[in-house]
């Protein structure tokens with residue numbers, strides 16, 4: 335089974351309504367205008383789409399941060415590029431990042447929710463997360479960890495009901511290896527240094543990953559790709575930012591050897 339995993343596109347643009355100058359969006363628009371615009375190149379996402387269409391994976395995984403501030407115009411830019419893979423009907427798992435669920439403004443939240451349904455072909459809605467999805471030889475635990483936060487923080491939260499869901503799934507006999515898909519890295523090596531950017535509330539889920547009850551964690555949020563894997567390809571893999579570093583992950587699960595083979599694709 336072949337999976338292509340990419341993340342952190344960070345499309346951006348101007349403020350789309352006057353309230354954007356009052357809520358957190360002004361921080362994101364400022365950041366995009368003076369920094370991200372020069373770092374994130376959407377043509378790399380177009381290259382990723384061409385690669386995906388020519389290699390036809392069994393599943394596409396995108397771990398969020400499609401946008402910079404979660405505004406409809408930013409989502410629309412990404413939607414136009416990803417339309418080809420959606421039209422190709424390749425199964426797709428998408429979870430929003432903190433930049434996609436950036437503010438409470440209804441038009442932003444509604445567009446984010448519509449993107450979940452659009453990319454996933456209606457297999458689940460945002461309201462139905464956390465969700466268990468089976469694709470061929472693997473079970474996927476799809477979790478949302480992103481919520482609007484204050485002006486200076488980019489932290490995520492694995493809410494208690496999400497942890498309970500993961501624990502309940504892992505308490506059952508495993509029929510297939512389990513892959514958890516979320517925006518934030520579960521394994522946090524520098525919790526104090528990264529307090530503004532880290533995930534909170536995931537300790538029990540990390541235990542399940544360490545115990546092998548969860549085989550693999552796929553995440554984004556950190557823009558430089560990295561992997562913390564054992565000899566059988568189990569552990570955590572971060573795809574990095576496709577538009578900043580031109581990278582994505584190709585992961586093949588070999589059912590007979592029961593191993594995951596990871597490869598970094600440079601576009």
Ligand SMILES: [Fe+2]
Nearest residue numbers: 342399555556
């Ligand atoms: Fe990001």
Ligand SMILES: [Fe+2]
Nearest residue numbers: 399431432555
């Ligand atoms: Fe993020």
